Amino acid sequence: MNQQDLETRFQDKIDREVKIEAKDWMPEAYRKTLIRQISQHAHSEVVGMLPEGNWITRAPSLRRKAALLAKIQDEAGHGLYLYSAAETMGVSRDQLLDELHTGKAKYSSIFNYPALSWSDMGAIGWLVDGAAIMNQVMLQRTSYGPYSRAMIRICKEESFHQRQGYEILLTLVRGSAEQKAMAQDSLNRWWWPSLMMFGPSDAESTHSEQSLKWKVKRKTNDVLRQAFVDATVPQAQYLGLTIPDPDLKWNEETGHWEFGPIDWDEFWNVVKGNGICNRQRLRDRVNAHEEGAWVRDAAVAYAQKKEARKAVVTP
Amino acid sequence: MNQTASPSLFQFVLYMADNCLVLGHRLGEWCGHGPVLEQDIAMTNISLDLIGQARLYYQYAAELEGKGRTEDDLAYLRSEREYTNALLVELPNGDFAHTIARQFLFDAWHLPFLKTLLASPDQGLRDIAGKAVKEATYHLKWSSEWVLRLGDGTEESQLRMQVALDEAWMYRLELLMPAPFEQRLIDAGVLAGPEEIREEWEQTIADTIREATLTTPDDPAVQTGGKTGVHTEHLGHMLADLQYMQRAYPGLEW
Numbered sequence: 001m002n003q004q005d006l007e008t009r010f011q012d013k014i015d016r017e018v019k020i021e022a023k024d025w026m027p028e029a030y031r032k033t034l035i036r037q038i039s040q041h042a043h044s045e046v047v048g049m050l051p052e053g054n055w056i057t058r059a060p061s062l063r064r065k066a067a068l069l070a071k072i073q074d075e076a077g078h079g080l081y082l083y084s085a086a087e088t089m090g091v092s093r094d095q096l097l098d099e100l101h102t103g104k105a106k107y108s109s110i111f112n113y114p115a116l117s118w119s120d121m122g123a124i125g126w127l128v129d130g131a132a133i134m135n136q137v138m139l140q141r142t143s144y145g146p147y148s149r150a151m152i153r154i155c156k157e158e159s160f161h162q163r164q165g166y167e168i169l170l171t172l173v174r175g176s177a178e179q180k181a182m183a184q185d186s187l188n189r190w191w192w193p194s195l196m197m198f199g200p201s202d203a204e205s206t207h208s209e210q211s212l213k214w215k216v217k218r219k220t221n222d223v224l225r226q227a228f229v230d231a232t233v234p235q236a237q238y239l240g241l242t243i244p245d246p247d248l249k250w251n252e253e254t255g256h257w258e259f260g261p262i263d264w265d266e267f268w269n270v271v272k273g274n275g276i277c278n279r280q281r282l283r284d285r286v287n288a289h290e291e292g293a294w295v296r297d298a299a300v301a302y303a304q305k306k307e308a309r310k311a312v313v314t315p
Numbered sequence: 316m317n318q319t320a321s322p323s324l325f326q327f328v329l330y331m332a333d334n335c336l337v338l339g340h341r342l343g344e345w346c347g348h349g350p351v352l353e354q355d356i357a358m359t360n361i362s363l364d365l366i367g368q369a370r371l372y373y374q375y376a377a378e379l380e381g382k383g384r385t386e387d388d389l390a391y392l393r394s395e396r397e398y399t400n401a402l403l404v405e406l407p408n409g410d411f412a413h414t415i416a417r418q419f420l421f422d423a424w425h426l427p428f429l430k431t432l433l434a435s436p437d438q439g440l441r442d443i444a445g446k447a448v449k450e451a452t453y454h455l456k457w458s459s460e461w462v463l464r465l466g467d468g469t470e471e472s473q474l475r476m477q478v479a480l481d482e483a484w485m486y487r488l489e490l491l492m493p494a495p496f497e498q499r500l501i502d503a504g505v506l507a508g509p510e511e512i513r514e515e516w517e518q519t520i521a522d523t524i525r526e527a528t529l530t531t532p533d534d535p536a537v538q539t540g541g542k543t544g545v546h547t548e549h550l551g552h553m554l555a556d557l558q559y560m561q562r563a564y565p566g567l568e569w
Contacts, residue, residue, distance in 0.1 A: 046352065053347035057340065057553075060560035060569035061387045062373070065343070066366050072346050073359040080352055118560055118569065168569075175567055284348065292350025294475065295411045298468025305467060 014215050019145035022088035030214055033207065034144050035089050036105075037216065039096045042082035043107035045075045047100075047281050051115035052124060060118055067164060068121060074157045081153060085146040101286045108132075109267070110197050112275030113189070119172050119179070123186035125165015127194040130232060133158050134224045135198070143215040166235065173239050180240075187236065188244045195259070196267045198225040204264075226256055233257045324437065324505065325379045326399070326496035329389065330542060331443075332372030333400035336390055337550070338421060339365030340557055341408055350411050357457060361418070364450040371443045379439075391561035395544070395551045399494070402541040403486035405550045412472070412479035415461045420483055422455035423519045424490040424512070431507035440505075459523045466527025477529050484532040491516065494542035 001009070006025050013020065020026055049072045056072070059065035083093045099105035110128050115121070136158060139151040172183040199205060199221045211217040219227075236243050247260030270278065342362035349355030373386035403421055408414045429451050432444035465476035491509040493501060500506040524531050540546065560569065 049347035049355075056343045056346055057556040058559045060391075060564075062336075062366060062370050062390055064569055066363055066370070069343055069346060069359055069363055069366070073356055073363070076347075076352055076356045076359070080356075083352075171568060175569075176564075178564065179567060288348045288350070292411070294469065294471050295350035295354070295465070298465050298472030301472075302464040302468045 011213075014143050014213075017215075019148060020143050021145045029210070030216075031089055033211060033214070033216060034147065035086055035091055037211075038082055038086040038089075038147055039091075039099070040106050040108075042079050042086060042096065043100045043105055044111065045079035045082060047107045047111045047285060048128075049075050049079075050281055050284055051111055051113070051277075052121060054115045055118060055121050058118070059121075064121075064168070071125070071161050071164065074161065078150075078154045078157070081150040085144075085150045088146045097289060101282070101289060103273070103282065106271070108197060109270045109275065110193050111281060112270050112277045113193050114277055116189075117182050117186060119169065119182040119186040120190070122165050122168030122172065122183065123190040125161050125163075126169060126235070127165075127187075127190050127232070128197070129158055129162040129165060131194045131197040131228050133162060134228045134231075138218050138224065141215075141218055166239075169239055169241075173241065183239070184241050187241050191244050192262065192266075193270075195225055195229070195262055198222070198228070200264070200267070201262075229257045229259055321499070321503070323496040323499040323503075325376055326494075327500055327506070328372050328376040328379060328440075330399045330494070330496070332369045332376060332389065333398050334404050334421075335365040335372065336369035337398070337400045337553065338404035338418075339363070339369060340553060341404065341406075341417075342414070344408055345414065354411075358414075361450075361454050361457065364447075364454070368443065368447045368450070371446070375439045375443065387561070391558045395546055395554050397544060398546065398550060398554070399542050399544055400550075401486070401489045402538055402547055403483065403489065405541070405547055405553060406483065406486065407549055409479065409482075410475060411461075412465055412475040413482065415458055415465060415476070416479035416483040418454065419458040419462050419523065420487040420520070421490070422451060422458045423516055423523075424487070426451040426455045427512035427515045427519075428490075431511055434507070435505055437505050455519070459519070462523050462529070463527045466524075466529040473528065476527070480524070480529060481532045481534065484534050485536040485538045487520075488537045489539040489541060492539060492542075497542075 007027055010020070010024075010026060010030075013024075020030075052068060052072050052075075056065065056068055059068050083096060086096060087093060096105065100107065110131075115124065133155065136151050136155050140148055140155055142148045142151065169183050169186075172179040202208060202220045202222045205221055208217065208220055212220070233243060233248070245260045247258070249258050251258050269275070273279070339362045342358045342365070345358045346355065346362070349358055369390070370386050373389045376389055377384050377386060403417060406413070406417050426448065429444045429448040432440045433448065435441055435444070462476065462480075465472040467473070491513060493509060497506060501508045521531065
C-alpha cells in the first residue's frame with residue numbers, strides 16, 4: 001500500500017471512531033504530535049507536584065496533610081501512566097525527561113506560578129484541576145487508544161481532587177475574615193492563569209486544526225475555556241468570592257458568561273521561561289534527577305548482580 | 316485523665332504518635348523530589364501510612380486524656396520539649412541512603428514491636444497495632460531491600476549506604492530502652508519488655524547488613540533523650556514548619 005492509501009485508511013479509521021493502537025500504521029506527524037502532547041502532559045503532572053509540595057510540611061491539620069500528600073501522589077501516578085502511554089510510541093522515559101530537563105519540552109505554564117498560602121491548595125484543586133479536567137474529559141475520547149485509556153483512569157481521580165480543592169475553600173469562606181480574605185486573594189491570583197491553561201485563542205493556535213482532524217483534540221481551546229468559565233462562575237458565587245474580572249457578565253441570549261480580555265503578553269512571557277518560578281521548577285526537577293542518578297545506577301547494578309548469581313546457581 | 320486510663324498509657328500512646336508523625340513528615344519532604352518517580356510514590360505511601368497511624372494514636376490519646384483535646388491539638392500545639400519521639404525519626408533526610416538507613420533501623424524495631432502490641436491487654440493498642448502491623452511489614456520489606464540495593468549496588472552507593480548507616484547507628488538503641496512511662500506499663504503487663512523483641516531486631520539488622528555486603532558499625536555511642544523531650548536541633552525546625560498555620564492562626568478550622 002502506498003503512503004497515500006495508508007493515510008486515507010488511517011483518516012477513515014479516525015472518522016469511524018476506531019481507536020489507533022500502538023502497532024497500527026500512523027503518519028509520522030501524528031506520532032510526533034502525540035508524543036509531544038502526551039509527554040507535555042506527563043511533565044505537567046510531575047512538575048505540578050512542586051507547587052503543592054510546597055505546602056505538605058505546613059498543611060494546617062493532619063487530615064489536610066494526608067489528603068494533600070495523597071493528591072500529589074496521584075499526580076506522580078498520572079505521570080507514570082502518561083510516560084507509559086508515550087513509551088508505546090517508541091520513545092523512552094529517559095529521552096522524555098532529558099527533553100524536559102534541557103528545556104526542549106514544555107509543561108503547563110500554570111505551575112510556574114507560586115503557591116503562597118494554604119488557600120492556594122484550595123484554588124489549585126478547584127481551578128487548576130478544574131481547568132485540566134475540561135481538557136481531560138475531552139481527551140478520554142482522543143483517537144490514540146493508550147492515551148485515551150490513561151485519561152479515563154486519570155479523570156476519575158482528578159474530579160476527586162477538584163472537589164477536595166473546592167472543599168478547602170468552602171471551609172475558608174465559612175471561617176474568619178482573615179480566612180475569607182486568604183481565599184479571595186488566591187482566586188485573584190489563580191483566575192487568569194487558569195483561563196490561560198487552555199492555550200492561545202483558536203485564531204492563534206498553531207496545532208489546533210490538524211489535531212481536531214485527527215481527533216487528538218475534540219474541542220477547540222476557546223470552546224473548552226468558555227465551558228470552564230460557565231462551570232466555574234456559579235461555583236465562585238456559591239463561595240461568595242468575586243472573580244477578578246470587571247467585564248464578566250451573563251449573556252442571556254448565548255447562555256454563556258462573557259469574560260474580559262486575557263493578557264496574552266503575560267501568557268507568552270511565562271511560556272518563554274520568564275515566569276517567577278520557571279527556573280526554580282526546572283532546577284528542582286533537574287536536581288532531583290541528578291541527585292537520584294547514583295540511586296538508579298545502584299538499583300540497576302544490584303539487579304544485574306542478582307541475575308548473574310542466579311545464572312551461576314541454575315546453569 | 317479518663318478514669319480508668321493511666322497517665323503512662325497516655326504518654327506511651329503520644330510517644331508512638333510522635334514517632335509516626337515525625338517520620339511520616341520527614342518522608343513527606345521527599346514528595347516531588349525523589350530519585351525516581353516510583354520511589355517518590357513509595358515514600359509518599361509510607362509517609363501516608365505513618366501519618367494515618369499517628370492520627371489513630373493521637374485520637375486514642377485524646378480519648379484517654381478525656382479533656383476535649385483533638386488529634387490536631389496534640390500534633391500542632393505541643394512544643395518540642397513535649398514531643399517524645401525517639402531521636403532517630405527526626406534526623407534530616409540527607410541523601411537517599413540516609414533516609415533508607417533511618418527507615419530501616421526504625422522498621423526493624425517497629426514491626427516486631429507492633430507484633431507484641433497485638434497481645435497487649437489494652438484493646439485500643441491492639442486495634443491500632445492490628446492495622447499498623449500490615450503496613451510496617453511492607454515498610455520493612457521496602458527499606459531492607461533498599462539497604463541491599465545500595466549496599467550491594469555500585470561502589471558509590473555502597474560507600475554512601477555505609478556512611479549513612481554509621482551515622483544513624485548511635486540512635487537505634489533508644490527505641491529499645493524503656494522510658495519511665497514504658498517501664499511502668501511493662502511492669503503492669505500492658506507492654507512487652509524489650510528482651511522480647513531484641514533477638515529478632517538484632518537478627519534482622521545483622522542479616523541485612525551482611526547480605527548487603529556492608530560492615531556493622533563498631534561505634535559504641537548511644538544517643539537518647541527524645542523520649543524525655545530532649546531532642547536534636549532538627550526537631551524544632553520541623554515543628555516550626557509543621558505547626559506554622561495553627562500557631563499563626565490560633566483556633567481556626569481548616
